[in-house]
Amino acid sequence: MSNAIETRGLEYRIGRSFEIRDLALNVPEGSIYxxxxxxxxxxxxxxxxxxxxxxxxxxxxxxxxxxxxQEITAVLSRTGYVPERPHVDPSLKIDEALRFxxxxxxxxxxxxxxxxxAQFDLDRSRRIKRLSKGETGKFLMVLALAQRPDxxxxxxxxxxLDPVVRREVMTxxxxxxxxxGATVFISSHLVHEVERMCNWIGVMDKGRxxxxxxxxxxxxxxKRLRVTGAPQSMADPxxxxxxRQPSEGVIEGELWVVRGWQAPMRDYFESAGAxxxxxxxxxxxxxxxxxxxxSRSRQPLEGR
Amino acid sequence: xxxxxxxxxxxxxxxxxxxxxxxxxxxxxxxxxTALPSVRQLAARLRINPATVxxxxxxxxxxxxxxxxxxxxxxxxxxxxxxxxxxxxxxxRRLVRELVNEAARLGLDTDEIMEAVRTELGAxxx
Amino acid sequence: MFRVILQxxxxxxKLLLGPGVVAAFALPILSVQQINEPGYADWSPWGTAGLLRxxxxxxxxxxxxxxxxxxxxATSAWGSDHRGGHVYALSLPVERWRYVLFRYASGAVLLxxxxxxxxxxALLAIASIDLPDSLHAYPTELAVRFALASLVAFTVxxxxxxxxxxxxxxxxxxxxxxxxxxxxxxxxxxGVDPLEYVVDRLTSWPGPFEVFTGRWMLIDV
Numbered sequence: 001m002s003n004a005i006e007t008r009g010l011e012y013r014i015g016r017s018f019e020i021r022d023l024a025l026n027v028p029e030g031s032i033y034x035x036x037x038x039x040x041x042x043x044x045x046x047x048x049x050x051x052x053x054x055x056x057x058x059x060x061x062x063x064x065x066x067x068x069x070q071e072i073t074a075v076l077s078r079t080g081y082v083p084e085r086p087h088v089d090p091s092l093k094i095d096e097a098l099r100f101x102x103x104x105x106x107x108x109x110x111x112x113x114x115x116x117x118a119q120f121d122l123d124r125s126r127r128i129k130r131l132s133k134g135e136t137g138k139f140l141m142v143l144a145l146a147q148r149p150d151x152x153x154x155x156x157x158x159x160x161l162d163p164v165v166r167r168e169v170m171t172x173x174x175x176x177x178x179x180x181g182a183t184v185f186i187s188s189h190l191v192h193e194v195e196r197m198c199n200w201i202g203v204m205d206k207g208r209x210x211x212x213x214x215x216x217x218x219x220x221x222x223k224r225l226r227v228t229g230a231p232q233s234m235a236d237p238x239x240x241x242x243x244r245q246p247s248e249g250v251i252e253g254e255l256w257v258v259r260g261w262q263a264p265m266r267d268y269f270e271s272a273g274a275x276x277x278x279x280x281x282x283x284x285x286x287x288x289x290x291x292x293x294x295s296r297s298r299q300p301l302e303g304r
Numbered sequence: 305x306x307x308x309x310x311x312x313x314x315x316x317x318x319x320x321x322x323x324x325x326x327x328x329x330x331x332x333x334x335x336x337x338t339a340l341p342s343v344r345q346l347a348a349r350l351r352i353n354p355a356t357v358x359x360x361x362x363x364x365x366x367x368x369x370x371x372x373x374x375x376x377x378x379x380x381x382x383x384x385x386x387x388x389x390x391x392x393x394x395x396x397r398r399l400v401r402e403l404v405n406e407a408a409r410l411g412l413d414t415d416e417i418m419e420a421v422r423t424e425l426g427a428x429x430x
Numbered sequence: 431m432f433r434v435i436l437q438x439x440x441x442x443x444k445l446l447l448g449p450g451v452v453a454a455f456a457l458p459i460l461s462v463q464q465i466n467e468p469g470y471a472d473w474s475p476w477g478t479a480g481l482l483r484x485x486x487x488x489x490x491x492x493x494x495x496x497x498x499x500x501x502x503x504a505t506s507a508w509g510s511d512h513r514g515g516h517v518y519a520l521s522l523p524v525e526r527w528r529y530v531l532f533r534y535a536s537g538a539v540l541l542x543x544x545x546x547x548x549x550x551x552a553l554l555a556i557a558s559i560d561l562p563d564s565l566h567a568y569p570t571e572l573a574v575r576f577a578l579a580s581l582v583a584f585t586v587x588x589x590x591x592x593x594x595x596x597x598x599x600x601x602x603x604x605x606x607x608x609x610x611x612x613x614x615x616x617x618x619x620x621g622v623d624p625l626e627y628v629v630d631r632l633t634s635w636p637g638p639f640e641v642f643t644g645r646w647m648l649i650d651v
Contacts, residue, residue: 032353053520077523087517089510096441103434104522170351178344178354196311199353216316278409283312 002065004029004151004183005050010059012042012049019045020207023059027185027200032177034198034215035187036288041204043187044084047155051081064151077105080144084155086136090129094122094139098146105147113146120168134165141169145176152176154186158193170197191285195219201284203291210295215284222287223261226278227269228253234272238265242294253277257290306350317352321360323395329369329383330391336382340370343378431524436536443506443540450499454544454576455551457495458569458648461488462555478564482650489646496576497642499544500583503537508591534588541580549573552648565649572648579641 003026010023020042027033037043048054050061052069061068063075088097094117102108117124120138122131131139137157144152152173158166174197177184188194194201201218203211211218226247240259247255261279269276282290305328309320328334340346343361347354361378364370368387372378383391407417440447464484511519519529552569561567590601608628633639 030355032355051521053517073523073525075523076521081521083517083521087514087521089513089518091513092510096438100434100438103431104524167351171348174351174354175344175348178347192311196317196350196352199355219314220316281314283314285312 002029003027003062004031004064005033005185006062007050008060010046010049010061011057012045012054013057018207020049020056023207023209025202025209026212027183027202029183030181031200032184032198033186033200033202034194035185035202035204036189036191036194037187037204038189038292040206042207043204044155046204047153047185047187050153051076051079078107078150080147080149080152082140082144082152082154082157084159086128086140088128088140088143091127093125093127094131095124097128097139098124098143101143102146107148109146109148112148113142116142116145116172119172134161137161137165138169141172145172148180150180150182152182152184152186154184156188157186158188158190166193173197191288195284203288205292205295208295211291218287219281219284221259221261222282222290223258224278224280224282224286225256225258225261225276226251226253226280227256228275228277230254230269230274231272234274238262238268242290243297257282257294306346309350309352311352316356318356318359318363321346321357322363325360325364326367326369326391327395329380330388330395332388334380336380338380340378340380432532432535435532436539438510439503439507439533439536439540442509443503446502446506447540447543450495450502451544451547453495454499454548457488457491458548458552458555458572459558461485461491461648462559465559478562481565482647485647485649486645488648492572492576492646493579493642496579497583499541500580500585501587503540504584504587505591507533507537507588512591530592533592534585537584537588538581541577541584545573545577545580548576555648561649565651567649568647572646575641575646582639582641 005025005027007023007025010020010025011018012020023046025046035043035046045054049056050063050068052072052075055069064078066072066075068075088101092100098113102110102113120135120142122135122139122142128136128139137160141157144154154173157173158169161169170193173184173186176182186194186198195215199215201211201213201215202209222242237258239261242257242259244254244256247253266276306321306324308324309317311317313320325334325340334340340361341349343354343357346357350357361370361372365372365378369381369383370378371381404417412420465481520526522529524532549570552572556567556569633642
């Protein structure tokens, strides 16, 4: 199984501070990849680098098997892009914008465009500047989907949209994947939305890729443990210790957040004379927050 | 039928879907020959990755609960009585396991648990 | 692809192009109106010289119209893109140079309309008057000059508006700088005139703007 998107050692900088550093993305073909990260992590910049809208200082980018930016035109003809902010001329009517867009893509499907417009309840004769935020979001998705791309690059496609529109848009994306087996790369800070749809997760923070794995691995591995009587330093844990803090509130002990937990690891605590009283699952959002907290506190130590 | 799907649970979504169908078949809710929703329909309805649905259906097929027929869809299979009973037993034990774990966390002992079970079942019957 | 670009360009420019086409047709005709008036046709050497002076005075209008059309077509070429900050154009699967070429070509095509109407106007103007043997009419030559002037203006403004606000700012800053230098040197009495030098270089052959400053003669010896 090859990667639809692959970057190696990607570096990008504005001014003197590093914006993106040593980025190694691996987006498997046919996956729905959730690109998570707090605001300012560099997610939009990364997408712009993938589309050759910005030029990297170092590293390589391969999208759909082609080098970027050398073969960018070939890549763009098979990529549907929904940016964070609308990029189409707002003075156009929906009809005009569709026809303009269609002229550039050989794979454009008029009937699909019609069907999606009807599904989203969009009127062809309306001007884009008169559309509501939700309608604009839906329209941008129509442009991207009617193209029948092999790769969908969605930059916060549902940000600021109400739940009803969000569902409409995401259902259309899922439906498209069912039909075409396309790869979807969706950047978002709405973790719950991503949790449902994505089978791969990449977490970005402060210009670096902090974690990249399947959603199931990410979720099954991360647990919160309640531990009592553990000595200050405990040697060689079989799991990855993400954080360790005294528990707040009435119940005593410490709260450990670990990754890669498996049930037999209880013995580790017992042999150290500690007691493990509780194992809680963390959902994706909790896991995401813990991961960020850890990676940020680690950075100065590792000299990154 | 799938309204209980919990995307936040550590149990993978494909597992949750497969379990739900397994239980439905075991309980007779889904009769043999019934067509399950297509991958496309179910994925769109639940807004999940179609690959997840495929995985659930494949697992069920491997266990003999359903059959995936090319171009026609996925159909519930006839499952032997003893198979259904063992599946029911499995699900019952899974439920009880959760109950027992939770009770232990609260510090309840066996007698207290059994008393509570009897009371609740009694209340249900009447 | 070119078709939709041309269509989009047309939509952005049609409000200005309409009056432009009318003006292009009308100017040459207006310029010869006096000749048909009774009593004007005094073909003595002084009369002829007067006529030629009148004809030459229309030059400024032709030049202005050519520059104006060039500006209008150029800015309307990039109107759509500026709205979205060029992101949309960059996301399209077409090489940048090809896209720019398409936009330039569509501008040239649209310019053809007023140029054609100018030529027709000039031909009509000449057809409606009687010239003595000593004078000749040059409607086609004039139309060619008009076409070249429009294209030069279009090209310059196209290049400026193709860039970002920043590049346009740089260009204006350079011009502004020249003006300031001019002013300072003049007040210092240095006797050096940088602006005139630059303008002179640009407007006399082989400078690109010669086409504007040369003589626009519909009728000449």
